[in-house]
Amino acid sequence: MLIAGNWKMYKGPAETAAFCEALRDQHVEGVDVVVCPPYVSLATAVQLLAGTEIGVAAQNVHWDEAGAYTGEVSAAMLRELGVYGTIVGHSERRQYFGETDETTARRARAALAAGLFVIACVGETEEERERGETDAVLRRQVAALGEADENLVVAYEPVWAIGTGKTATPELAQEAHALIKSLLDVPVLYGGSVKPDNAAELLAQPDVDGALVGGASLDFDSFTAICRAAARS
Numbered sequence: 767m768l769i770a771g772n773w774k775m776y777k778g779p780a781e782t783a784a785f786c787e788a789l790r791d792q793h794v795e796g797v798d799v800v801v802c803p804p805y806v807s808l809a810t811a812v813q814l815l816a817g818t819e820i821g822v823a824a825q826n827v828h829w830d831e832a833g834a835y836t837g838e839v840s841a842a843m844l845r846e847l848g849v850y851g852t853i854v855g856h857s858e859r860r861q862y863f864g865e866t867d868e869t870t871a872r873r874a875r876a877a878l879a880a881g882l883f884v885i886a887c888v889g890e891t892e893e894e895r896e897r898g899e900t901d902a903v904l905r906r907q908v909a910a911l912g913e914a915d916e917n918l919v920v921a922y923e924p925v926w927a928i929g930t931g932k933t934a935t936p937e938l939a940q941e942a943h944a945l946i947k948s949l950l951d952v953p954v955l956y957g958g959s960v961k962p963d964n965a966a967e968l969l970a971q972p973d974v975d976g977a978l979v980g981g982a983s984l985d986f987d988s989f990t991a992i993c994r995a996a997a998r999s
C-alpha cells in the first residue's frame with residue numbers, strides 16, 4: 767500500500783519544513799508514504815525526512831541528463847539531491863503544458879534508468895468517458911509507457927475527478943485498475959479527490975494498491991488520516 771501526496775504548486779520551503787517536521791514522527795505500519803513537493807522545496811523535504819521511511823519525490827523530470835532545456839530538471843539532479851522518485855504524465859502537465867504520451871514515456875524511462883521510482887499518471891477526461899472511450903484511452907496511455915519495471919507504478923487518475931470533489935465509485939476505479947493491471951504488471955494507485963472519508967472504500971478494492979492524493983495531501987491531518995485508512999485496508 768502506497769500513499770503519495772502531490773503538493774502541486776503549493777508549499778515553499780518554509781511550509782514544507784513545518785509539514786515534514788510533523789510528518790517525520792508518524793509511522794504507519796504497512797504503508798509506504800511519499801510526499802511530492804515543488805522543486806524548490808525538495809531539498810528541505812529530503813533533509814527533514816532523512817532517516818525516516820518517508821520518501822520524497824518530484825512532480826516531473828526531464829529525459830536528458832543535462833542540456834539547453836530552460837525550466838527543466840534532470841533525473842541525475844534529483845538523484846544528487848537525494849530524491850527518491852518522481853511523478854510523470856500528470857494530467858495537469860498534459861492539459862496545461864503540452865505533455866503527451868510520448869514525452870511522458872521518455873520522462874518515465876529516463877527516470878527509471880537513473881534509478882528513480884516513477885509514478886506514471888494515466889486517466890480519461892470527462893468527454894472521453896462520455897464517448898465510451900475510457901478503455902481505449904487507458905490502453906493507449908499504458909502501452910506508451912513500455913514495459914513493467916520494479917520501480918514503476920501507474921496512477922489511475924480520471925481527469926474529471928481531479929480537484930473536482932467528484933470521485934470515481936469504488937467499482938469504477940476497480941474496473942479501470944483491473945484493466946491497467948491486465949496490460950502492465952505493476953501496482954496501480956487511484957487518484958482523484960481522495961479524502962479521509964472516501965479513502966477506505968477505494969483502497970479496499972482488490973486492484974487498488976494505494977492512492978495519489980492532491981488537495982487532501984496539503985493538510986497534515988487529512989493526509990495522515992488517509993495514511994491510517996490505508997493501513998486498515
Ligand code: PEP
Pocket residue numbers: 772923927928929930931957958959960978979980981982
Ligand atoms: C492529483 O493531483 O494527483 C490529484 C489526485 O488531485 P486531487 O486529490 O486534489 O483530486
